Amino acid sequence: MAIERKTIRLLILEDSQNEAERLVSLFRNAGHATRVHRLTSSEDLAEILQQTWDLLICAPHSEQLEPSEAITAIRRQAKDLPVLQLVEGNDSESITEALLIGAQDAVPQGEDERLVLVAKRELANLEERRARRAAEVALREAEKRCQLLLESSVDAITYVHDGMHIYANRAYLELFKYEDGDELEGMPMIDLIASADQGTFKDFLKNYQSAEGNAELACQGMRADGGCFPAQMSFSPATYDGEPCIQVVIRAKTSNAELEEKLREISSQDLVTGLFNRTHFLELMDAAAERAVNAGQPATLAYVRVDRYAGLQAEIGLAGVDLLLTDLAGLLRAHFAAEVQLARFGDDVFTALLPGQTPEACEPSLAVLLKKVEGHLFDISGRTAQTTLSIGVAGLSEKTAKAQDVIDRAHRCADELAQGNAVKLFNPADELAAAASRGNLLAIVQQALETNSFRLLFQPIISLRGDSHEHYEVLLRLLNAQGEEVPPADFLAAAKEAGLGEKIDRWVILNSIKLLADHRAKGHNTRLFVHLSSASLQDQTLLPWLSVALKAARLPSDSLVFQFSEPDAIAYLKQAKALTQGLAELHCKAALSQFGCALNPFNTLKHLHLDFVKIDGSFSQDLGNAENQEALKTLLGSLHAQAKLTIVPFVESASVLATLWQAGVNFIQGYYLQGPSQSMDYDFSAGDE
Structure with missing residues (x-):
């Protein structure tokens, strides 16, 4: 069961090998996969900084390289590498000094839990900075494309700051009969408005500065040659060269302007209720999310579902339901203030966007609305109908960049009101639960164990040295109720937390044995690599149970390879040693997987009886780099000297095959050869021809 985790690339400045090992184990025990390098000199630091690292932890002092020197070297190279300085005792002077020389934080030595929490915070900040830099690059590209679109637009477009032109496109210059944009730059826009309309334009612009969203104005434009023309101007907030300004789009006014306005209005309306439709409301939500993030203006979304909608349809018919919805829309209009934007979002759903309010502030008013609707008698062509509402509520704040997230939250809250006629506010604490999906995932995992509905996939492990066995790694997959694959890392973490790791391992072993027995009966000389979790390493009943299971299936014992990870082996070395001895008997x-990330990986090997060693995936990345090739060759050379069969995973292209062959790798695995498949159907003979 391969778990994809982001490996933390960790530098440690610590003279004591044992203390460095202890620091690494802190991160491993906290569930972080780590790739570590211990610094030994300033030359070592200069060389290692050619690569990308995520975090440096410095001991209070080092004979080999002073922390202040290391921090200075990192700053000199302008590396975005957070540094955590350990200090002796909780001495505020030492902490301040560490911060002054450039450490992100200082933590008293021995406060392990605090160190892990601070490291987690700094790693999250680093990810945010990296994401921001990527977003800035993407923004620059988008701005370039926008500039090209502006230049080629048939609409006359200008950007205005403090009433002055700062940019005008070709169509704008042609409309006003100017030859060059330089003529307009710095010119007040009011100079292009006929004198009779200048007062109106000035008032409009003054009021617009404090308004938000789109607005329109009809007036007479004045060309450079003195001629006038009727123009319809659309104003919207924008940024140009990073500065806030107003975008003005001008269309020469035609006799159809009134009709166009009517069509625009209709396109944003729901035909039954006259409220905004879903498409237009989504635009309003996007604008509200932007205001919440950029201007700190909160808002609240109420997701209002009509209870018993299907039953109402059956009772009063489609036409009757339309009448009820129209009546209900009137009720909503009367209840909410004028600035609240209302929409019919779906067949049985209305939405209300309440600007400037938090969900808690809206709750009393929404409770009043529930009572109004519950007590209302809807007149449907002479007969009476009644209904109630389920209202889910979520807020837009500076943290909600995506409007869709807010809609999903309010929707979920409405869904949770099974009895109806109630209001539920989104609780941010629920978001953590939803993000980790602990409760739901656990239910899915338990159900999969009960109903036998996990899926096994097989990925071939191919010999580069002519081994006659056919090898596959067994991978566990789980589908949710919608038929979508749940990320293995998520459901395995949930299972581990609930103490179900050992139960899942046994399910995988039993089903692998069954499928392998069938496959070998067809004449295949196949071995399966089956993953064991840390729970199975600690399970003393595993070996006797395994012995019985193998005999019952009449399988040769060496047709199964039990694989566990280096971090688990380090954490439970005594148990792993006993298990590998028992498996040999x-x-x-x-097999040991994710090998090579410990400070001294060969120390672990000394204690274990292993046949295969699978190198950590980070070693097979960027093998075009000579330094990375050398690191891999050195590691493989040491393993082959100990007579271990080596496996390199994540082989994603043909270009690395020659390197791996020269390095003496025994087996390779990856999407270039074949991704995980539901059947053991790889043609192992193809490579021998």
Whole structure:
């Protein structure tokens, strides 16, 4: 069961190997996969900074390289590498000094839990900075494309700041009969308005500065040659060269302007209720999210669902339901203040966007609305109908960049009101639960165990040295109720937290044995690599149970290879040692995965009886780099000297095959060869021809 985790690339400045190992184990025990390098000199630091690292942890002092020197070197190279300085005792002077020389934080030595929490915060900040830099690059590209679109637009477009032109496109210059944009730059826009309309334009612009959203104005434009023409101007907030300004789009006014306005109004309306439709409301939500993030203006979304909608349809018919919805829309209009934007969002759903209000502030008013609707008698062509509402509420704040997230939250809250006639506010604490999906995932995992509905996939592990066995790694997959694949890292973490790791491992072993017995009966000389979790490493009943299971299936013991990860082996070395000895006695094979990330990985090997070692995926990345090739070759050379069969995963292209062959790798695995498949159907003979 391969779990995809982001590996933390960790530098440690610490003279003591044992203390460095202890620091690494803190991160491993906290569930972080780590790739570590211990710094030994300033030359070592200069060389290692050629690569990308995520975090540097410095001991209070080091004989080999002073922390202040290391921090200075990092700053000199302008590396975005957060530094955590450990200090002796909780001495405020030492902490201040560490911050002054450029450390992101200082943590008293020995406060392990605090160190992990601070590191987690700095790593999250680093991710945010990296994401921001990527977004800035994307923004520059988007701005370039926008500039090209502006230049080629048939509409006359200008950008105005403090009433002055700062940019005008070709169509704008042609409309006003100017030859060059330089003529307009710095010219007040009011100079292009006929004198009779200048007062109106000035008042409009003055009031617009404090308004928000789009607005329109009809007036007479004045060309450079003194001629006038009727123009319809659309104003909207924009930025140009990073400065806030107003975008003005001008269309020469035609006799159809009134008709166009009517069509625009209709396109944003729901035909039954006269409220905004879903498409237009989504635009309003996007604008509100932008205001919340950029201007700190909060807003609240109420997701209002009509209870018993299907039952109402059956009782009063489609035409009757339309009448009820129209009546209900009138009720909503009367209840909410004028600035609240209302829409019919779906067949049985209305939405209300309440600007400037938090969800808590809206709750009393929404409770009043519930009572009004519950007590209202809807007159449907002479007969009476009644209904109630379920209202989910979520807020827009500076943290909600995506309007869709807010809609989903309010929707979920409405869904949770099974009895109806109630209001539920979104609780941010629920978001954490939803993000981790702990409760739901756990239910899915338990159901999968009960109903046998996990899926096994098989990915071939291919020999580069002519091994006659056919090898596959067994991968566990889980689908949710919608038929979508749940990320293995998520459901395995949930299972581990609930103590179900060992139960899942046994399910995988039993089903792998069953499928392998069927496959070998067809004449295939196949071995399966089956992953064991940390729970199974600690399970003393596993070996006797395994012995019985293998005998019952009449499988040769060496047809199964039990694989566990280096971080788990380090955390439970004593148990892993006993397990590999026991597997050898059963004649089963053992493999260690994610190898090579510990400070001294070969120290772990000394204690374990292993047949295969799978190198950590980070070693097979960027093998075009000579330094990375050398690191991999050195690691493989040491493993081959100990007679270990080596596997390199994540082989994604043909270009690395020659390098891997020269390095003496025994087996390779990856999407270039074949991704995980539901059947063991790889043609192992193809490579021998």
